[in-house]
Amino acid sequence: MSNPRRVLICGATSAIASAAARCAAASHDLLFLVGRDPAKLRAVADDLRVRGAAQVETFVMDMNDIARHQMLIDECALRLGGVDAVLIAHGTLPDQAACEASFDAARAELETNFMSVVSLLTLAGNYCERQGKGTIAVISSVAGDRGRQSNYVYGTAKGAVSIFLQGLRNRLHRHGVRVITIKPGFVDTPMTANFPKNPLWADPSSVGRGVYRALCDGGDVVYLPWFWRPIMLLIRSIPERMFKSLRL
Secondary structure, eight states: OOOOOEEEEETTTSHHHHHHHHHHHHTTOEEEEEESOHHHHHHHHHHHHHTTOSEEEEEEOOTTOGGGHHHHHHHHHHHHTSOSEEEEOOOOOOOHHHHHHOHHHHHHHHIIIIIHHHHHHHHHHHHHHHHTOEEEEEEOOGGGGSOOTTTHHHHHHHHHHHHHHHHHHHHHGGGTEEEEEEEEOOBOSGGGTTSOOOTTOBOHHHHHHHHHHHHHHOOSEEEESTTHHHHHHHHHHSOHHHHTTSOO
């Protein structure tokens, strides 16, 4: 068994993040959970203590409150005695039609799914660079691999996050810091409860286990489940003159 690690999880009450946290608890990691719903956060924390986490701390905040991000990093380091790994898992699934009709709606989604993530990555990256070690993982999405009419505002945010992570990975590699882009496909979570399902949809528990494996020893870019890598390779290979006529 590897040594327990001190892990900061942003968006800890989401289905995927809480599943990953259960794996961390089984490894007796020390956890700092961040979420905006105090009741849900307490419930997740209590469950993780029962499951074996060496320490569980909570911090209530909306991740769009960018002014508090530095306080968040500092508080995690103080309470856990340092930070070994960061998992950024917060986000929203926008109403594409509403975003098409209103720039304000689109901007709000981009601020949540991209700008707040960039703020956290900047601070976490600088922290890990100073200590010369650490792992930063972000849940992006296959939606960011190519823009589709059905969700291009969400895809734009996730694609931008993935590009930002590429640059951050390139910058921090020489400093001994791992930066991991995690790209889930369709996941059956409360956020997607109203979507019709097919065999491509994955259970959040299995995806959460994949996220934790990636956090421990994953490569630079991890698709979950694995079969989304060849699927997205195929989708990216379709010429634009053909792709623009598809209803996806």
